[in-house]
Amino acid sequence: MSRSDEELARGVQQGKNGDLIRLVEQHYDALVGYLYRLNGGDRMLSEDMVQETFLRVLRGIGGYDYPRPFKPWLYAIATNLARNHFKRADTRYAVAADDEVLVDVPEHDPPPEEILMLDDDMRDLAAALRVLPDHQRETIILRYCQELSLVEIAEVLAVPVGTVKSRLNLGLKRLREAMEEPS
Numbered sequence: 052m053s054r055s056d057e058e059l060a061r062g063v064q065q066g067k068n069g070d071l072i073r074l075v076e077q078h079y080d081a082l083v084g085y086l087y088r089l090n091g092g093d094r095m096l097s098e099d100m101v102q103e104t105f106l107r108v109l110r111g112i113g114g115y116d117y118p119r120p121f122k123p124w125l126y127a128i129a130t131n132l133a134r135n136h137f138k139r140a141d142t143r144y145a146v147a148a149d150d151e152v153l154v155d156v157p158e159h160d161p162p163p164e165e166i167l168m169l170d171d172d173m174r175d176l177a178a179a180l181r182v183l184p185d186h187q188r189e190t191i192i193l194r195y196c197q198e199l200s201l202v203e204i205a206e207v208l209a210v211p212v213g214t215v216k217s218r219l220n221l222g223l224k225r226l227r228e229a230m231e232e233p234s
Contacts (some may be wrong), residue, residue, distance in 0.1 A: 056121035063112050075105055078122075081197060088192045090131050091181055100136065104129045123206035126199065127226055130189060130207055137185075179229035187222030190215055 054062075055071075056077070063069030079101060088095040107128050115124060180188050186208070193199045193207060205212045 052197065055119045056125075058137055060112065060115050060121045060124075063116070064115065071105075071109065074121075076109075079123060082125070084130060085126070085192060085197050086133055088177075088180065088196055089130075089189065090137075092177060096136075100129065100132055107132065108204070119205065121208070123203045126197070126203075126207040127209070132183070146230070152161045173228060178225050182229055183222055185227055187218050187225065190218040191226065193223045194219060 056074065059070040059074050060079075063074065082104060083094075083097050086100045087094060090096055090100070108125060111128070112171070115121070150185075154225045180191070183191070189208065190204060193204045194201075199207065201212050201215050204215045208215065210218075
């Protein structure tokens with residue numbers, strides 16, 4: 052029988068290390084992808100942030116309120132960690148326009164020219180996401196890459212659902228404009 056994230060988190064509160072391992076296994080890759088997109092494509096930094104996120108989960112698990120949904124709580128920790136990282140005075144967030152962006156290639160190999168076009172599209176999208184204000188970039192990534200609901204995003208970002216809708220609307224408009232601009 053599969054246990055929910057919330058049940059696993061409760062198990063972690065009760066000292067069950069196996070439940071923590073299962074939570075890490077279930078969310079590690081998705082969190083790496085989220086933080087990778089959020090921080091502009093630094094894989095090593097993303098993996099470090101995921102490890103730190105789970106350390107903070109372990110340290111703060113007493114503050115988790117079962118049966119509150121676990122996933123928004125987890126993503127709030129990761130989001131705050133990323134925000135704090137880039138607020139520090141010794142951190143400078145600069146990504147060159149020609150930095151390589153990793154692309155997931157489907158199992159069936161499309162023609163090479165299609166892969167190259169996809170790669171260019173992904174680079175353009177990554178560049179366009181970088182020009183968005185942080186609050187809009189976070190909201191778009193949580194909605195369309197992490198597939199969180201509007202209510203879950205509101206919980207992650209600690210804002211009303213109406214604010215989430217507004218950020219999505221404005222962010223998508225800016226993203227469209229940035230994607231349409233000639234390079």
